[in-house]
Amino acid sequence: MLTTKLTKILTTVGVIAGIVMGLSAPVLASCRALQVIGGSGTKVSKEVSPPGTLIFVNNNWNTDFAVSSDANFNYFIANMTARNRGEYDVKMYLKYSDNTDDKFVDRTVFLDRDNEKVRLPSQPDVATPRRNEDPYQINIFVGGIEATGNVYDLEVLGCY
Numbered sequence: 001m002l003t004t005k006l007t008k009i010l011t012t013v014g015v016i017a018g019i020v021m022g023l024s025a026p027v028l029a030s031c032r033a034l035q036v037i038g039g040s041g042t043k044v045s046k047e048v049s050p051p052g053t054l055i056f057v058n059n060n061w062n063t064d065f066a067v068s069s070d071a072n073f074n075y076f077i078a079n080m081t082a083r084n085r086g087e088y089d090v091k092m093y094l095k096y097s098d099n100t101d102d103k104f105v106d107r108t109v110f111l112d113r114d115n116e117k118v119r120l121p122s123q124p125d126v127a128t129p130r131r132n133e134d135p136y137q138i139n140i141f142v143g144g145i146e147a148t149g150n151v152y153d154l155e156v157l158g159c160y
Contacts, residue, residue, distance in 0.1 A: 061143030
């Protein structure tokens with residue numbers, strides 16, 4: 001009982017402090033970086049490949065991040081830092097074990113300067129999992145003909 005009250009008080013103080021400092025509640029949350037599937041670590045750097053046009057030619061526009069089965073995150077966000085200015089097609093999906101997914105982002109991002117950082121989805125939005133069901137993967141799509149040859153860094157965070 002005392003622990004619950006103390007937690008509520010500290011959370012309220014943190015949210016009020018965040019509002020005073022101009023931060024939104026999701027910024028104050030505790031987040032953990034997810035592992036890149038097929039890579040090492042929690043961040044990936046990629047150069048956007050040309051679109052796959054032939055049957056046996058694939059592009060590298062999709063990156064998957066693993067969600068630990070015991071994590072129970074409240075929401076997910078992705079941070080993309082484009083090293084080159086340009087136009088990027090971006091999508092964000094939460095993937096579930098029944099082969100379904102929820103799309104949270106599907107837009108073109110226009111970046112005016114090198115090393116510009118973009119949060120997906122845009123604040124204050126977040127990608128929330130289904131009620132009583134956790135995703136096993138987060139898929140981020142970054143590509144587009146206009147972005148071919150551009151380099152970006154990407155990470156996905158699960159937040160409580």
